[in-house]
Amino acid sequence: MTTTTVIPPQSTAPDARTPLIGVLALQGDVREHLAALAAAGAAARPVRRPEELAEVDALVVPGGESTTISKLAVLFGLMEPLRARVRAGMPVYGTCAGLIMLADRILDPRSGQETIGGIDMVVRRNAFGRQNESFEAAVEVTGVSGSPVEGVFIRAPWVESVGPGVEVLATHAGHVVAVRQGRALATSFHPELTGDHRVHALFVAMVRAAVAS
Ligand code: GLN
Numbered sequence: 234m235t236t237t238t239v240i241p242p243q244s245t246a247p248d249a250r251t252p253l254i255g256v257l258a259l260q261g262d263v264r265e266h267l268a269a270l271a272a273a274g275a276a277a278r279p280v281r282r283p284e285e286l287a288e289v290d291a292l293v294v295p296g297g298e299s300t301t302i303s304k305l306a307v308l309f310g311l312m313e314p315l316r317a318r319v320r321a322g323m324p325v326y327g328t329c330a331g332l333i334m335l336a337d338r339i340l341d342p343r344s345g346q347e348t349i350g351g352i353d354m355v356v357r358r359n360a361f362g363r364q365n366e367s368f369e370a371a372v373e374v375t376g377v378s379g380s381p382v383e384g385v386f387i388r389a390p391w392v393e394s395v396g397p398g399v400e401v402l403a404t405h406a407g408h409v410v411a412v413r414q415g416r417a418l419a420t421s422f423h424p425e426l427t428g429d430h431r432v433h434a435l436f437v438a439m440v441r442a443a444v445a446s
Pocket of ligand 1: 358390
């Protein structure tokens with residue numbers, strides 16, 4: 234008597250539990266974020282065009298120079314699509330210049346500087362000083378297991394004030410340096426530069442929860 238072995242069809246679909254997270258790749262430390270997201274268990278890819286934005290589950294807005302990122306986002310036709318996706322609930326994480334890009338209001342914008350918005354806060358650019366006043370400090374971040382994390386501050390902004398829907402996750406020297414509002418996360422500092430992926434892991438967990446809901 235012959236027996237038949239039934240081989241189940243191989244699934245070629247990507248693991249539904251692995252979210253695809255874009256990194257806005259107009260200017261700034263894109264490569265470091267791609268590596269940190271991959272290390273935190275996400276699939277990651279650069280986003281430069283509206284079609285690429287449409288394909289990702291979530292987005293990181295990197296550190297760099299917010300005035301340049303703002304200008305290029307307008308030039309590349311990305312500003313309105315970015316605002317629309319954030320309004321529609323796409324998870325976003327901004328570091329430093331990215332935090333500025335996610336602020337509803339900048340205290341001291343360059344003329345013509347626009348933001349994506351999404352977090353009800355007012356930010357002050359270069360609040361911790363210029364490039365030569367960059368520093369590192371241990372920062373306790375709510376929601377990051379085993380906190381503190383090493384905070385790298387480079388011409389860093391701080392959050393001057395927040396609206397009622399915004400949760401303050403961290404402060405440094407009496408100033409707010411990490412916040413969350415719903416699916417939007419922002420830090421004044423750069424976890425992508427430290428090799429410690431716990432803040433990215435927090436974001437990936439936020440994205441997984443959003444994708445599953
Ligand atoms: N000061 C910069 C800005 O205004 C941010 C610096 C950074 O991202 N490291 O965009």
